Amino acid sequence: MAAGLASFVVIANRLPVDRVFNPDGSTTWRTSPGGLVSALEPVMRRKGGAWIGWHGAPDERLRPFEHDGIRLVPVRLSTQDVIDYYEGFSNATLWPLYHDVVAPPQFHREWWDAYVSVNQRFAKAAARVAKRGATVWVQDYQLQLVPAMLRELRPDLQIGFFLHIPFPPTELFQQLPWRRQILEGLIGADLVGFQLPGAAQNFTRLVRDRVGHKTQRGTVSLPDGRTVVARAFPISIDAKSFEELARSTEVETRAAEIRSSLGSPKTVLLGIDRLDYTKGLYRRLRAFGELIREGSLSVEDAVFVQVATPSRERVDQYRLLREDVDRLVGGINADVGRIGSQPITYLHASYPREEMAALYRAADVMVVTPLRDGMNLVAKEYVACRYDDRGALVLSEFAGAAAELKQAYQVNPYDINGMKATILEAVRAPERESSRRMRSMRRTVLDHDIDAWAQSFISALSQR
Ligand code: F6P
Numbered sequence: 001m002a003a004g005l006a007s008f009v010v011i012a013n014r015l016p017v018d019r020v021f022n023p024d025g026s027t028t029w030r031t032s033p034g035g036l037v038s039a040l041e042p043v044m045r046r047k048g049g050a051w052i053g054w055h056g057a058p059d060e061r062l063r064p065f066e067h068d069g070i071r072l073v074p075v076r077l078s079t080q081d082v083i084d085y086y087e088g089f090s091n092a093t094l095w096p097l098y099h100d101v102v103a104p105p106q107f108h109r110e111w112w113d114a115y116v117s118v119n120q121r122f123a124k125a126a127a128r129v130a131k132r133g134a135t136v137w138v139q140d141y142q143l144q145l146v147p148a149m150l151r152e153l154r155p156d157l158q159i160g161f162f163l164h165i166p167f168p169p170t171e172l173f174q175q176l177p178w179r180r181q182i183l184e185g186l187i188g189a190d191l192v193g194f195q196l197p198g199a200a201q202n203f204t205r206l207v208r209d210r211v212g213h214k215t216q217r218g219t220v221s222l223p224d225g226r227t228v229v230a231r232a233f234p235i236s237i238d239a240k241s242f243e244e245l246a247r248s249t250e251v252e253t254r255a256a257e258i259r260s261s262l263g264s265p266k267t268v269l270l271g272i273d274r275l276d277y278t279k280g281l282y283r284r285l286r287a288f289g290e291l292i293r294e295g296s297l298s299v300e301d302a303v304f305v306q307v308a309t310p311s312r313e314r315v316d317q318y319r320l321l322r323e324d325v326d327r328l329v330g331g332i333n334a335d336v337g338r339i340g341s342q343p344i345t346y347l348h349a350s351y352p353r354e355e356m357a358a359l360y361r362a363a364d365v366m367v368v369t370p371l372r373d374g375m376n377l378v379a380k381e382y383v384a385c386r387y388d389d390r391g392a393l394v395l396s397e398f399a400g401a402a403a404e405l406k407q408a409y410q411v412n413p414y415d416i417n418g419m420k421a422t423i424l425e426a427v428r429a430p431e432r433e434s435s436r437r438m439r440s441m442r443r444t445v446l447d448h449d450i451d452a453w454a455q456s457f458i459s460a461l462s463q464r
Pocket of ligand 1: 013014140164165311312
């Protein structure tokens, strides 16, 4: 069994695979499209890695298996765990709390109990598969208690944690009845990574004020002599492979097809988001609707394609948002549409990477206006696909990506008039101006890709 132990372990709420149901009734697994797994694949292979996570089906117990050279260790979640730990504490308490309370977070003690017990299950699974002295990298807000739980079980391990979403301002975090436990969970790690330096500062300040540990800059000193470092590691995408895909004949052909089926308008605007209330879809579409209504953009010349990927559909706030957006889009299209030209093409669907790349290629203006977002990888994907240096990115100041993509047309998504003016500026920008901005953003995205991100985290962890 020792040969089966892993020296590099990733723990995430989900396994990096999706189940495929074949026509003959058999099932197989397909690696999910996210960048994280491809970035970690080489180190997983080299070091004999394992990935611990939920496989997505409630109540099903699966044995560890191998896929594409990576060992996958499924963690079981019961139907009740999905309700209390995943939909409840993770996505109706922490998610809104960490995203500036743009929806009211709900605090329920039974959700917290489930969060503790599921975190404990993940920690135990990691303690079983990790080799002596192994490196373990815990991912995201669903598993913030795992670092301390795992350290308790296996003090020999080197533990890193990365938060993919924002870490809230201290005033908001303090609403959480279990604030101290979460902070104590995180300081079980040797290195705690955030998207932005401000998040790391919020965290260390809370550790000092709420837990009472000494902190100096990003370093927390614990009474037993151990130290914890908190730092920013802004995540990125597999930029080269997006660009390669965008350059393929298939994608270029599909992009041309998309434009022509939209009626070959002068300007295609695009939004691609999970259907989540943090993404600012409603205000963005309102802004566009007003531009058409007022005649600043004409329905013959401009089309907005909004892809909204279904997400967390059993959580109330997500259901409400879907109804609101459906109604808004229906209203705008009915009021200002013409036969053969609808101002908004609204697609409640999820698409493979090839189709996303074709949409990015087809779009003159990409509109990314979250109310709060840890990073927003769609903004970076758009930039990676614009190898011709054309196209404009309208980007919310409140997306983590805004710190790096300074040449985007930045907006405050709460300011509808400001957003309208900036969208118009992007639509009307002279080509030279857009190219200048795009070239500079492309350098940033291509230099700081997902490999650079993973390597910098892993090397900072190994130096601890
Ligand atoms: O941004 C946080 C995140 O958890 C991503 O890692 C994930 O792709 C997305 O939200 C959707 O999450 P899920 O469907 O697992 O709730």
